[in-house]
Amino acid sequence: MxxxxxxxxxxxxxxxxxxxxxxxxxxxxxxxxxxxxxxxxxxxxxxxxxxxxxxxxxxxxxxxxxxxxxxxxxxxxxxxxxxxxxxxxxxxxxxxxxxxxxxxxQEAVQNTGKLLQLFRRVMFGAVVNNLFGEGAIPTDEEHIQQLEDIFVKFDDQFEYGSQIPDFFLRDWAACKQWLLKVFKTVQDRLQLQSSKSVSLVQQLMDIVDAKSAPNFALLLLWASQANAIPISFWVLAFLHTYPEELSKVSKELNDAFGDKQTELVVDEEIISKLPSIKRCILETIRLRSPGVITRKVVKSFDVKGYTIPVGDMLMVSPYWAHRDQRFFTDPESFKPDRWLAADLEKNFFLDGFIGFGGGRYQCPGRWFALMEIHVLITLILQKLSLKALDPLPKPSTLHVVGTQQPQLTYRVQFSKR
Known part of the structure; x- marks a missing residue:
């Protein structure tokens, strides 16, 4: 050898x-x-x-x-x-x-069935204008369709793309970079405008560092679409599963609008006459909240005798927190009237409810989200007659990021009133 x-x-x-x-x-x-x-x-x-x-x-x-x-x-x-x-x-x-x-x-940066597709089509352009302000992003048919198509691809794999290196999901990474470039352009345009904040995104960009602003803008758009659309879907699905709740909502709609069917205007006065819809929305958010929300540990601390070290991702599950029987009796049931105990006029939620986060970093768009869902549900119920063709689907156990998605397609038959 x-x-x-x-x-x-x-x-x-x-x-x-x-x-x-x-x-x-x-x-x-x-x-x-x-x-x-x-x-x-x-x-x-x-x-x-x-x-x-x-x-x-x-x-x-x-x-x-x-x-x-x-x-x-x-x-x-x-x-x-x-x-x-x-x-x-x-x-x-x-x-x-x-x-x-x-x-x-900062590094991060399912839609199933005909009813969800309907909500996405209706909401996307309107939400973009309201979040970013008129003209910040072109919303003509060609541009808004391109933005929506790329956003849908981004949304479909967001849960996985936000957690693993871009190399493994190159198409998702390309969509992310395209969207971030759009929001960098928006940031540059807004900086040339008056210093007075005129849109929700501009207010957000005023309080975060400039380098991270496009990421937060994309995250805010994702939150407004990826959460508001499925929540709207679930609200209507629950209402058509519980006829007694739909009856309460229908009576309030009749009292608020009468026989008016054309040129409907849903303003603050109208919304104040429809409290049952708001209770249904909040109960839906409670039942279909995200599997987890997260923070990064930047300084170690102790909890229950354990030390949580720097670098860990601290996780809380709104989905399971909202099933805590200390705060919510019969937690798996859809009971909008439980929200009668909350002072919603003063924007106080029920104890134990963390659907919009808490502390220093509550969702900055929570009131916008509640308003847009309220307006959309009102318009759909007032303009369309809906008939469910499938039973209420169960939520998927596969997703932890964003609102829970349905396991199966939920079809409805609809016609104009």
């Missing part, structure tokens, strides 16, 4: 180096995570339990809570996701300076 064969067995050397790196990685991670919450890390480095978690994330979260308690961590795709599931601990998420919303979302 030659000296070269004895001393330079490269496959063995490489395997040894990789083994040392792997052991060092595992040991250092364990040392850095002493006194941390129970961690479900799986056996695959970096990937962790990402595959198992991705199969049914909402179910996985609840099973982990039952097994490990109210605070636990999941390793998925290189990120440590630490969940707080006890409402008593939510103040760490919403009010603590140890966690940051902007760092959690």
């Amino acid at each position: 030659t000296l070269n064969e004895n001393c330079f067995n490269f496959p063995v050397i490489i395997a040894s180096i990789l083994a040392i790196i792997f052991v060092r990685y595992v040991v250092l991670k364990k040392m850095n995570r002493r006194n941390c919450p129970p961690t479900i890390s799986g056996w695959i480095p970096w990937m962790g339990v990402g595959v198992e978690f991705g199969k049914a994330p909402l179910t996985y979260i609840e099973c982990a809570r039952q097994k490990h308690g109210s605070v636990f961590t999941i390793l998925a795709a290189g990120k440590y996701l630490t969940f707080l599931t006890d409402a008593d601990d939510f103040h760490f998420f919403f009010n603590s300076k140890n966690v940051d919303f902007q760092q959690a979302v």
